[in-house]
Amino acid sequence: MKIVIVGGGWAGTAAAISAKKAGAEVHLYEKTDLLLGLGNVGGIMRNNGRYTASEELIVLGGGDLIKITDRVATHKDIDFPGHVHATLYNVNKIEGEVKDYVETLGINLHMESRVRDVEFDGHKIKGLYLADDTFVEGDVFIETTGTTGPMGNCLRYGNGCSMCILRCPSFGPRISISQRCGVSDLQGERAEDVLGAMSGSCKLAKDSLSDEIRNELDDKGVVVLKVPKEDVNYDKLNSKVCQQYALKEFAENIILLDTGHPR
Numbered sequence: 001m002k003i004v005i006v007g008g009g010w011a012g013t014a015a016a017i018s019a020k021k022a023g024a025e026v027h028l029y030e031k032t033d034l035l036l037g038l039g040n041v042g043g044i045m046r047n048n049g050r051y052t053a054s055e056e057l058i059v060l061g062g063g064d065l066i067k068i069t070d071r072v073a074t075h076k077d078i079d080f081p082g083h084v085h086a087t088l089y090n091v092n093k094i095e096g097e098v099k100d101y102v103e104t105l106g107i108n109l110h111m112e113s114r115v116r117d118v119e120f121d122g123h124k125i126k127g128l129y130l131a132d133d134t135f136v137e138g139d140v141f142i143e144t145t146g147t148t149g150p151m152g153n154c155l156r157y158g159n160g161c162s163m164c165i166l167r168c169p170s171f172g173p174r175i176s177i178s179q180r181c182g183v184s185d186l187q188g189e190r191a192e193d194v195l196g197a198m199s200g201s202c203k204l205a206k207d208s209l210s211d212e213i214r215n216e217l218d219d220k221g222v223v224v225l226k227v228p229k230e231d232v233n234y235d236k237l238n239s240k241v242c243q244q245y246a247l248k249e250f251a252e253n254i255i256l257l258d259t260g261h262p263r
């Protein structure tokens with residue numbers, strides 16, 4: 001059976017590994033030059049209930065990616081507001097490790113290959129068109145193009161394009177293949193009638209931090225810095241999608257995490 005996966009984020013990569021282990025011929029199409037999509041900016045794993053979920057995954061035989069994040073962890077078992085016993089993985093190392101593993105399994109990776117449309121044979125999907133008009137046929141199609149909207153949406157509902165890790169101006173915007181098949185995308189709202197998602201984290205260059213902060217970050221994995229009282233703005237918390245970051249501690253402090261780059 002030939003399984004075609006669209007989108008090489010965590011979801012698509014995990015799907016590819018499962019399908020390959022089940023004995024299929026697997027082809028994964030990713031529009032950028034990196035696997036893992038938004039996983040290249042995250043870093044927090046195994047916090048709170050996700051610890052148990054990770055252990056369950058490993059016991060059930062689907063823990064390959066968890067084991068890799070453990071292997072490239074910068075810190076384990078750390079606590080910070082909203083998070084207990086978290087592992088932080090190194091966002092600079094994770095993609096290469098995962099790509100090597102996926103290639104070892106014999107999964108066919110098609111990088112810089114954006115899927116742009118779908119062709120039907122009756123109610124069945126016959127195949128997919130890539131941006132260069134190549135037609136790809138398969139027996140099963142799996143859509144894992146994530147949740148980020150096309151560039152127009154990011155500009156309209158987000159905070160403007162700053163060339164995030166998906167780099168749509170270079171690689172083209174996300175195209176939702178499931179939507180092309182008639183299944184509507186879910187739209188997140190951060191306030192009534194305000195579409196889009198905001199988490200509120202960014203990466204800093206480690207060298208831009210003072211020695212004191214950098215040393216503490218290297219040592220403990222987390223540094224909590226007080227925001228001056230006059231700059232605390234609790235209203236900003238209302239626009240956050242991730243509830244675990246909509247805590248008052250995230251308005252009152254800057255919380256730095258060592259995920260390779262400080263986050």
Ligand SMILES: Cc1cc2nc3c(=O)[nH]c(=O)nc-3n(C[C@H](O)[C@H](O)[C@H](O)COP(=O)(O)OP(=O)(O)OC[C@H]3O[C@@H](n4cnc5c(N)ncnc54)[C@H](O)[C@@H]3O)c2cc1C
Nearest residue numbers: 007009010011031037038039042043044115145146174175
């Ligand atoms: C700033 C930030 C910090 C975060 N921090 C954490 C964290 O610390 N811990 C955590 O667990 N989660 C974190 N998250 C959330 C987590 O990163 C995402 O939930 C997760 O990575 C989503 O994975 P995905 O595979 O569903 O989608 P995505 O990562 O969005 O992957 C989709 C992939 O599909 C590709 N694609 C899209 N359209 C096409 C197309 N037409 N053809 C081919 N390819 C296509 C994209 O290039 C992308 O690689 C964070 C998210 C953000 C934005």
